[in-house]
Amino acid sequence: MSETHLTDVRFDSFDLDQSILQGLADAGFTHCTPIQAQTLPLALAGQDVAGQAQTGTGKTAAFLVAAMQHLLTHPRGEPREGPRQPRVVILAPTRELAVQIHKDAEVLGRHTDFKLGLVYGGTGYQQQRDDLAAGVDILIGTPGRLIDYFKQRVFDFRSVQVMVLDEADRMFDLGFIKDIRFVLRRLPSPAERLGMLFSATLSYRVTELAYEHMNDPQMVEIAPDQVTADRVQQTCYMVANDEKIPLLLGLVRRLEGGRIMVFVNTKRQGEQVWGYLEGNGVHAAMLSGDVPQKKRLKLLAQFKSGELPVMVATDVAARGLHIPGVSHVVNFDLPDDAEDYVHRIGRTARAGEAGDAISFVCETYAFCLPDIESYIGMKIPVEQVTADMLAEVDPKSRVPAPRRPRDGRGERREGGRGDRRGGRREQGGEGRRGRGQRTRGKTAEAPGAQREESAAAPAARPEPAREGPSATADGAEANSKKRRRRRRKPAADSAPAT
Secondary structure (H helix, E strand, C coil): CCHHHCCCCEHHHCCCCHHHHHHHHHHCCCECCHHHHHHHHHHHCCCCEEEECCCCCCHHHHHHHHHHHHHHHCCCCCCCCCCCCCCEEEECCCHHHHHHHHHHHHHHCCCCCCCEEEECCCCCHHHHHHHHHCCCCEEEECHHHHHHHHHCCCCCCCCCCEEEECCHHHHHHCCCHHHHHHHHCCCCCHHHCEEEEEECCCCHHHHHHHHHHCCCCEEEECCCCCCCCCCEEEEEEECCHHHHHHHHHHHHHHCCCCCEEEECCCHHHHHHHHHHHHHCCCCEEEECCCCCHHHHHHHHHHHHHCCCCEEEECHHHCCCCCCCCCCEEEECCCCCCHHHHHHHHCCCCHHHCCEEEEEEECCCCHHHHHHHHHHHCCCCCEECCCHHHCCCCCHHHCCCCCCCCCCCHHHHHHHCHHHHHHHHHHHHCHHHHHHHHHCCCCCCCCHHHHHHHHHHHHHHCCCCCCCCHHHHHHHHHHHHHHHHHHHHCCCCCCCCCC
């Protein structure tokens, strides 16, 4: 973490438990970031907090430290029968963000005896259910899967002492804020728990949510007038549509040794970009909403390790991913939503590091540029595209995107047509699932639950009664007669005889 990104406030200046201080030392944290320095004194004193800060500024560590310290200073009351019930509930909008929070919690809570739970859609339905049923102290998850287990009474909310809502503005963007309210209304009253809400922007609707479900929250805003990180160098190129692939290849070859994220607006466009990169000697991966969860995590691990130098992604990856060392973000397509631009370029220049954001202003998406510049409050410098920057590309060099096999039950479920809906729901679209289910008067359930039920249904369906061999023989004879009648029936459109 860059020293210029930190304040003079040290973590050991707070009255933190020694086990938490040891976890902070393991993570290499000694000084607070601005959001940590301003929110920790409030949260440690029991004050609800609604914090706004740029992405990658340490919000996760702020609420994890505050939540763990609250549990240590407010011991569990009279023990209840049965397994542990969650004392902290942390809600995240995407699978990737939930996984990242869980990893950070494992490091910071290594020297405590807190048991962590992680639930999210797309994979591991029964395993997650069993882990949760065994008892957890800190429950981290996406709303859909969490609500599913709650409705099955795998756990309850009666013991919750801390509620954390991360990326609150993203919850609205994805359209499943009613799922969030479903959870918040079933927690103990705001006066009986500590509430923390964090968001990249404290819009009116986020503020309204905070005041509705929190106990007089204290608003904390870090650099509210500056939308984008000041260490991101932003540039754009005016290009024709047919120049985008040659320019991308030319830039990637110039940036040898860099870690590059390329953002596109659609999965189809992403597959084309990936195909040309692979076909021209650039090792890359494609990340979109319907990539199975296990494969998604594997690709992210390879990208973090540097094995994959380029990651092509749709906006499902624009938030919730902390990937250290991303040197460049390329907006191959300008986003339709100006706010998405901010979150895309926030994948670089994290934790005080520097980074570059390059945008292609093409014929299709040029109209998005004025809105983006208006939103970020600055003009993005325009660089000249020279002939030597454009790589020579053979149109036949594109590698076709691999298709998942139609056989293979688990692969088809996660990668097929059905899970493209599920992928969008959990990734960036649990809300879409919520809207569809709300039309039937129900709160959203995780796609995993639906798949489990449909998989179990054939086994539960009683078989028709059989009356012995004669019944079978009669049925076979009837079918045989039908086939003979079909063969005897002349075809109406048969070709004339010659």
